[in-house]
Every structure is written in structure tokens, then in C-alpha cells.
Amino acid sequence: MEINNITDFQVAENFKRYVQIDTQSDVQSSTVPSTEKQKDLSRILVQELQQLGISDAHLDDLGYVYATIPSNTDKKVPTICFCSHVDTSPDSSGTNVKPLVHANYQGQDLVLPDDPKIVIKMAEHPDLKDQIGNDVITASGKTLLGADDKAGVAEIMDAARLLMANPEIKHGDIKILFTPDEEIGRGVDHVDLKKLGADYGYTMDGERAGTLEDETFSADGVTIKIHGISIHPGYAKGKMINAIKVAADIIDNLPKDRLSPETTHAKQGFVHPTNIEGTVEEATLHFIIRDHDTAKLAEHEAELESLVKGVVTRYDGATYTFEVSEQYRNMKEVLDQHSRVVEIAMMGIERAGMKAEKRSIRGGTDGSRLSFMGLPCPNIFAGGHAFHGKQEWVSVQDMQKAVLTILHIAALWEEVSQ
Known part of the structure; x- marks a missing residue:
């Protein structure tokens, strides 16, 4: 037929x-x-x-x-x-x-x-x-x-x-x-x-x-955990490190005019925060990393980790972990x-x-x-x-x-x- x-x-x-x-x-x-x-x-x-x-x-x-x-x-x-x-x-x-x-x-x-x-x-x-x-x-x-x-x-x-x-x-x-x-x-x-x-x-x-x-896209996920120091807020001067504020500082320092879904198109990649949660003691940020060129994922992740490290070092006593997981290629x-x-x-x-x-x-x-x-x-x-x-x-x-x-x-x- x-x-x-x-x-x-x-x-x-x-x-x-x-x-x-x-x-x-x-x-x-x-x-x-x-x-x-x-x-x-x-x-x-x-x-x-x-x-x-x-x-x-x-x-x-x-x-x-x-x-x-x-x-x-x-x-x-x-x-x-x-x-x-x-x-x-x-x-x-x-x-x-x-x-x-x-x-x-x-x-x-x-x-x-x-x-x-x-x-x-x-x-x-x-x-x-x-x-x-x-x-x-x-x-x-x-x-x-x-x-x-x-x-x-x-x-x-x-x-x-x-x-x-x-x-x-x-x-x-x-x-x-x-x-x-x-x-x-x-x-x-x-x-x-x-x-x-x-x-x-x-x-x-x-x-x-x-x-x-x-x-x-090729795609990775990144999970960042910020470890702060929790102290009773009434006695926190010089001692508390608020992981939530550190996480917010990381988000605030992301590029404003590039490398985000709202500023890219066609085959341009991005670094995109999808979720943030936490307490004074620990906060977690979830990102998705995308690019049509698989090799560029590592570049984007290195830039993100460099940014995280730069922010965290401003908070004496704070630490972080940075975990990358492959999603698809x-x-x-x-x-x-x-x-x-x-x-x-x-x-x-x-x-x-x-x-x-x-x-x-x-x-x-x-x-x-x-x-x-x-x-x-x-x-x-x-x-x-x-x-x-x-x-x-x-x-x-x-x-x-x-x-x-x-x-x-x-x-x-x-x-x-x-």
C-alpha cells in the first residue's frame, strides 16, 4: 500500500x-x-x-x-x-x-x-x-x-x-x-x-x-557541600560560620553575563544551580553542567570549583566537598x-x-x-x-x-x- x-x-x-x-x-x-x-x-x-x-x-x-x-x-x-x-x-x-x-x-x-x-x-x-x-x-x-x-x-x-x-x-x-x-x-x-x-x-x-x-548536550551533575560551624547565635561572634551564607555567596558570585541558561543559546554551554538546601552547619548546592563539547564540561567544572574555593577561603574554618557525577553524553x-x-x-x-x-x-x-x-x-x-x-x-x-x-x-x- x-x-x-x-x-x-x-x-x-x-x-x-x-x-x-x-x-x-x-x-x-x-x-x-x-x-x-x-x-x-x-x-x-x-x-x-x-x-x-x-x-x-x-x-x-x-x-x-x-x-x-x-x-x-x-x-x-x-x-x-x-x-x-x-x-x-x-x-x-x-x-x-x-x-x-x-x-x-x-x-x-x-x-x-x-x-x-x-x-x-x-x-x-x-x-x-x-x-x-x-x-x-x-x-x-x-x-x-x-x-x-x-x-x-x-x-x-x-x-x-x-x-x-x-x-x-x-x-x-x-x-x-x-x-x-x-x-x-x-x-x-x-x-x-x-x-x-x-x-x-x-x-x-x-x-x-x-x-x-x-x-x-553532554551533561554532568555537581554536588557541593559546604561545612560551616554552628554556634548558639547569642554567643556566635567570631565563632559561627553560616554554611547557608557561604552557599548564597557562591551563587552570588556566579557569572552574570555568561555560562548560564538565561544568557546562552545554540551550542553554548552553561553552569546551572538547580537546588540549594541546608542549615548553619551544612549546606548543599546542586548544579547541572551542560555543553555540546564533552571536553568543555571539565573546563566549566574547574571554573566552578575555583569560584567555590575562592569564596570558601574567605570564611576561615569553612570547608567544602565537590563531587562530579556523569549524567549523559x-x-x-x-x-x-x-x-x-x-x-x-x-x-x-x-x-x-x-x-x-x-x-x-x-x-x-x-x-x-x-x-x-x-x-x-x-x-x-x-x-x-x-x-x-x-x-x-x-x-x-x-x-x-x-x-x-x-x-x-x-x-x-x-x-x-x-
Whole structure:
């Protein structure tokens, strides 16, 4: 069949159902997954996959969904995986999401009815210019929407349905992976790649239609502990060293005009404090360090430690510890060694009727770590915009294009195989 002639999409209906299930992850939690409610959606996904005839679909105890769409060709085709995450960001509420469809969008301001102060304007969201005549989905003003990444989940689910219903679309084994806790950086901590059994992967977790991301930040975390001296405040003169004040001094001495998220763009890196907590005796600062050039992480960390040391030495008797932990690395370092996985994705986007655009991300995806774990995995658009906040939106037509892209990629791997 001609894939681009498909019209019986169910992706929007899938999406509207999925976003109403609260799957917010919790960075403070030590459980796996971080919240049990993520499994509420994952169980539904397994049931729906099984109803499609995908018999091995299952949810493991750690919140991962695995499934296989069996090969329908005699060719020897690499096994590919499509992956999305079920959790939504802790940055904004995901409880009682009310998806609203703004049909036949004509460029107007989108006033969200549950909080009319939340207005989505084309002037602030220039990608809306591409949506004239399309159907735009938003939340109602009290929550995020959850397009990150339930758009990707819905797209993979609709593509699975279409592949199972249309055996004339030839493909090899296709693996489906839905992960928890991506938004808090733990999305692939417990994925079983041996059980998954894929040669290449694609995360459906990008933004604008037609884009593919093969480059991410490299990322480290830094934890700084400041040790002060606690004395009764009534007798503290010349004796107390307030760790909270030392920590605040460190924050105040960070560069004001560079090396921060609010002063950088494109491939410029940054040093970003994310949390501060403590008492007079001990205070802890958490930082994330980001750069597309992995080697520059060490430079940023050295500059930060030099700043910390300079501040702490002004407080006679104070001490500090400085701990660096690796988070993820720029997946381009791996993908450049496996160019075929990117080339086929670009061809799939083009065949779905779009101009393919390769981009870098000022962030990371599950694909960043999967690539370094042995599963080369670029990131394909899912169509969502303005992630992690109440102005999040996605268009029905862009999600449909993502479904077509998945189908074309599956068919292309079979087409180019012997």
C-alpha cells in the first residue's frame, strides 16, 4: 500500500486519552519507577498492544513496557526500536489534564479557559505559523498538556496498529519500548537491552515536525557541600560560620553575563544551580553542567570549583566537598559511527512529505544514554511545543506526520536490506 494514502489515524484519540492519566515523575523519590501512577498508563498500553495481536507485550516490575511487532518479510532486516517515555515533568501539574482541540486554527490567540491569564500567542510561539488550518491541542490552563512525551507514545501506538492491520507494509522485527522517569534523568537506568534485542533505536521525543536530532548536550551533575560551624547565635561572634551564607555567596558570585541558561543559546554551554538546601552547619548546592563539547564540561567544572574555593577561603574554618557525577553524553559521538540510522530516519521524514531538518538539542533524551549503552538512537520529532508548562501544545496533523514517519522508517529498513 502507499503509506501516505493512510487516513484512518487514531493518534489524536490515543493522545487525548493518555494525557488524562497522571504520570508525573518525582525527582525526590528513590523508588523505581519514582511514582507508581506511571504504571497506570503503562498497563493500558500493554492491554492495547495485546489487543492489536502483539502477544509478547508486557510491563515489568520497574515500569518498562516491552513489545515486538514480528517481522513479515523473508529478508534479514536489522531490528529497530521505537521508544517514548510515559512520565511528565515535575515542573507543572499533570493532574486532571483537560485536552482541548482548537479546530481549524487561524492564527488567533488561544486563551485557556480554566485560567484566562494563560494565553498562547503566535508572536511568542512562532511555530504556530505552520499550523494555520490545523487542529491544535492544548490543556485548559491549570496543567501542562503532556505532549512531552505522550505525543510520542500515541504516535508509536497508532503506528503499531497500522502495521499490524496492513501486512503489505513490509518490515523486520520492530521493538516497542516505553520508559518511566525520563523527565528526572532516570529513563533508561533499568532498561534491559538484551531483552529488548534491538540493533538501532529511535526516540519519538522531539519538537517541530520534520526535525531529527542527532546531537545533544553532554551533561554532568555537581554536588557541593559546604561545612560551616554552628554556634548558639547569642554567643556566635567570631565563632559561627553560616554554611547557608557561604552557599548564597557562591551563587552570588556566579557569572552574570555568561555560562548560564538565561544568557546562552545554540551550542553554548552553561553552569546551572538547580537546588540549594541546608542549615548553619551544612549546606548543599546542586548544579547541572551542560555543553555540546564533552571536553568543555571539565573546563566549566574547574571554573566552578575555583569560584567555590575562592569564596570558601574567605570564611576561615569553612570547608567544602565537590563531587562530579556523569549524567549523559552527546549522542553524536556514537551516531557519527552509525550514520545509516540517521540517514534512514531523514529519508523517512522526507517520504512522509516534509523537508527533513537535522538539529542539535539543548538538552538530552533517553536516546543519549541508549546510544552509549550500545543502541544508536537519534531523536525524531513528536510535534509537541512549549514543554513542561501550561502553554504546551501540539497539532493533530503533526502527530499524524510522525505516525507516517514511523511507518516509512520501518519500511525503509526492509527496503534497503538484502
